[in-house]
Amino acid sequence: MSYLWKVLRINLSTGSVEKEPLNKEWAEKYFGGKGLGIKYLYKELKGGIDPLSAANKFILATGPLTGTIVPCSGKLAIISKSPATGTILDCSIGGHFASQLKFAGYDMLIVEGRAEGPVYLEIDDDKVEIRDANSLWGKGIFETESRLHKEHGVEARVLSIGPAGENLVPIACVGSEYYRQAGRGGIGSVMGSKRLKAVVCSGSKDITVPDMPRLLELVKKAIREDVLTDTNLGVYVDGTPQLIDMSQTTGVLPTRNYQDGVFEGAQKINAAALRELKPQVKACFACALGCGHYTCIKDSVVEGPEYETLALVGSNCGVADLEAIIKFNAECDDLGVDTISAGNVVGFAMEMTERRIRDFGIRFGDIETYLKMPRMIACQEGIGRELSRGVRYLAKTYGGTEFAMEVKGLELPGYDPRGSWGMGLAYATADRGGCHMRAWPIADEAFGKLDPFTIEGKAQLVITGQHYNAIKFSLILCDFWALSLETMSKVISCVLGREVSVADLQKAGERIWNLSRLFNVREGFKAADDSLPARIFKDPLKSGTPAGRVLPRDQFDSMLREYYQLRGWDSNGAPTPEKLKELEM
Amino acid sequence: MKLILDTKKCTGCKICELACSAKHQGVFNPKKAHLKIIDYYTETGREMGFKSCTLCLKCVETCPVEAIAFNEKWLVIDDALCTDCGECVDICPEGVIFLNGEGTAAVPDFCQGNPSCMEWCPHGAIHKEEAAV
Numbered sequence: 001m002s003y004l005w006k007v008l009r010i011n012l013s014t015g016s017v018e019k020e021p022l023n024k025e026w027a028e029k030y031f032g033g034k035g036l037g038i039k040y041l042y043k044e045l046k047g048g049i050d051p052l053s054a055a056n057k058f059i060l061a062t063g064p065l066t067g068t069i070v071p072c073s074g075k076l077a078i079i080s081k082s083p084a085t086g087t088i089l090d091c092s093i094g095g096h097f098a099s100q101l102k103f104a105g106y107d108m109l110i111v112e113g114r115a116e117g118p119v120y121l122e123i124d125d126d127k128v129e130i131r132d133a134n135s136l137w138g139k140g141i142f143e144t145e146s147r148l149h150k151e152h153g154v155e156a157r158v159l160s161i162g163p164a165g166e167n168l169v170p171i172a173c174v175g176s177e178y179y180r181q182a183g184r185g186g187i188g189s190v191m192g193s194k195r196l197k198a199v200v201c202s203g204s205k206d207i208t209v210p211d212m213p214r215l216l217e218l219v220k221k222a223i224r225e226d227v228l229t230d231t232n233l234g235v236y237v238d239g240t241p242q243l244i245d246m247s248q249t250t251g252v253l254p255t256r257n258y259q260d261g262v263f264e265g266a267q268k269i270n271a272a273a274l275r276e277l278k279p280q281v282k283a284c285f286a287c288a289l290g291c292g293h294y295t296c297i298k299d300s301v302v303e304g305p306e307y308e309t310l311a312l313v314g315s316n317c318g319v320a321d322l323e324a325i326i327k328f329n330a331e332c333d334d335l336g337v338d339t340i341s342a343g344n345v346v347g348f349a350m351e352m353t354e355r356r357i358r359d360f361g362i363r364f365g366d367i368e369t370y371l372k373m374p375r376m377i378a379c380q381e382g383i384g385r386e387l388s389r390g391v392r393y394l395a396k397t398y399g400g401t402e403f404a405m406e407v408k409g410l411e412l413p414g415y416d417p418r419g420s421w422g423m424g425l426a427y428a429t430a431d432r433g434g435c436h437m438r439a440w441p442i443a444d445e446a447f448g449k450l451d452p453f454t455i456e457g458k459a460q461l462v463i464t465g466q467h468y469n470a471i472k473f474s475l476i477l478c479d480f481w482a483l484s485l486e487t488m489s490k491v492i493s494c495v496l497g498r499e500v501s502v503a504d505l506q507k508a509g510e511r512i513w514n515l516s517r518l519f520n521v522r523e524g525f526k527a528a529d530d531s532l533p534a535r536i537f538k539d540p541l542k543s544g545t546p547a548g549r550v551l552p553r554d555q556f557d558s559m560l561r562e563y564y565q566l567r568g569w570d571s572n573g574a575p576t577p578e579k580l581k582e583l584e585m
Numbered sequence: 586m587k588l589i590l591d592t593k594k595c596t597g598c599k600i601c602e603l604a605c606s607a608k609h610q611g612v613f614n615p616k617k618a619h620l621k622i623i624d625y626y627t628e629t630g631r632e633m634g635f636k637s638c639t640l641c642l643k644c645v646e647t648c649p650v651e652a653i654a655f656n657e658k659w660l661v662i663d664d665a666l667c668t669d670c671g672e673c674v675d676i677c678p679e680g681v682i683f684l685n686g687e688g689t690a691a692v693p694d695f696c697q698g699n700p701s702c703m704e705w706c707p708h709g710a711i712h713k714e715e716a717a718v
Binding site for chain 2: 047146280
């Protein structure tokens with residue numbers, strides 16, 4: 001079966017290890033990954049708990065496609081309450097961990113409580129042990145993983161945190177296979193708060209499907225005709241750095257803390273510049289594409305840098321030196337720091353210093369000081385202790401709220417909404433705060449054919465994108481396979497052996513989106529929180545196509561109102577009882 | 586026959602292992618594949634390895650009931666003779682023989698000359714070599 005109908009529940013306070021059946025009714029409505037993880041968390045958490053307390057839970061969820069040959073199905077969803085924002089948090093991490101968890105016999109792992117001292121979890125099929133991790137505590141992700149490979153073999157897959165997670169840094173990530181991350185919302189600090197250094201997993205169980213020959217035929221055709229297309233293969237050839245040129249030419253590339261959207265050094269950090277440094281491509285489990293560009297420069301090795309890192313750690317910090325960006329990136333990956341948030345806090349500190357609001361001792365383009373930042377942030381040294389707490393905290397404490405580039409406390413990714421207005425709504429309404437992974441309307445706006453400087457039709461565009469991604473991240477499929485809902489329906493129907501129509505998928509996507517909203521409403525989030533940094537409304541962009549543009553506040557407000565109306569939510573952004581009834585929630 | 590992996594082209598996606606277990610065992614399970622891609626990072630870079638039948642014929646020599654034979658191209662097993670003792674599994678230096686759970690050992694036969702792994706590899710990283718033993 002593609003579901004194993006088993007949840008592994010581990011309580012680190014009591015040391016209990018339980019195996020329980022997966023809730024079938026929820027699996028039918030929420031499928032897996034993001035949706036099912038949020039359903040469990042919503043049911044099991046009380047509103048208002050401290051995300052870094054023992055009351056929070058850390059959920060690893062696979063989906064019904066995990067472990068099968070369906071392409072781009074290798075990712076793992078991690079679900080928790082975010083220490084950075086207080087919202088729901090679901091992250092996605094590539095590599096091979098998810099498939100190992102499934103082959104070990106579990107659809108989902110729920111970690112509760114808090115251990116007395118550092119521990120790691122060893123999962124090898126039915127054998128599940130909570131093991132001492134004192135000797136790993138304080139180590140980086142690379143060393144942790146290498147040591148665990150020595151102990152458990154290189155075929156076991158590892159999720160771990162670095163010093164940032166241990167030190168409860170709100171911008172700490174979880175790493176796997178050295179260079180893959182569940183990056184955002186401080187998920188690494190949730191592990192740290194549980195004193196959970198790592199999870200090691202290997203499995204040897206079968207995944208079955210009702211009609212293997214039919215699935216193989218369907219998948220083979222899909223790989224040939226729909227996955228290995230010229231458009232999709234862009235990620236194999238150049239990876240996400242291909243976006244640097246697109247953002248630069250459309251004027252939305254965050255530059256010097258979003259003061260500009262065109263970076264004079266862009267050609268030094270684009271895909272063409274990176275091409276020479278790349279010996280190989282690595283893929284996640286069952287991915288026919290492969291987007292992990294293993295890159296070497298002098299003594300630094302990294303997988304990436306991805307577009308978001310190039311934009312936030314590069315242009316947003318005024319840094320056009322690839323070697324420096326790669327070093328910064330590799331340090332963050334090892335120490336367990338999210339590069340998007342790190343690039344934002346460093347860029348913010350640079351602007352604060354240059355505007356003489358507060359001297360953090362770092363200026364745009366100052367590579368020497370900049371390279372010290374990841375360690376100072378992760379290990380809580382000097383100004384790193386302050387920076388690690390995020391842009392929202394820095395602005396509240398030292399000023400600069402006008403240019404604190406965050407939504408709900410989560411720092412913004414690499415697309416300036418002044419040059420693609422729908423992106424503004426996508427950031428403002430994303431369930432975990434400023435995130436580009438919930439809807440990506442810029443593909444149709446600045447990077448596509450729609451007028452980026454109008455709100456016309458954008459609310460619906462964002463809604464459609466949010467539903468599509470919500471179901472996609474629940475099945476679980478990766479962004480980089482831009483498949484139609486029709487193809488998705490064929491694949492999932494074949495794997496489950498029951499008809500799941502396009503309409504069923506759309507409805508499930510909407511249900512999942514409403515559920516994450518219910519979680520946030522319970523945490524006290526209101527319409528006023530669905531907003532954007534003042535800079536987006538007030539400071540015009542300086543260069544390129546969007547020169548002179550802001551996203552006007554009144555336009556944004558009408559777009560948001562339309563969004564609530566189309567969603568059947570009240571004026572405070574809460575789902576109405578009628579809507580919940582319609583979605584059978 | 587032998588299988589060769591071009592480690593420059595291999596992305597480590599393991600679709601080959603899935604295609605193998607799906608074809609021969611009707612399940613998805615890399616532990617039941619007749620080839621193995623080993624792919625991980627160390628502190629100095631990427632490490633890759635490949636395991637598949639090299640036709641060393643140790644299994645043929647070891648089998649106590651002579652159930653495994655070499656037909657000059659690949660291995661063949663006579664299921665009627667196999668006692669499921671697992672000696673071939675233990676002796677295989679590549680780790681690509683396993684017990685199929687249905688009373689016999691599963692030995693690699695390169696899909697009788699048209700390897701499924703090769704056909705499925707999205708980046709053309711697996712090749713066959715018609716080398717003599």
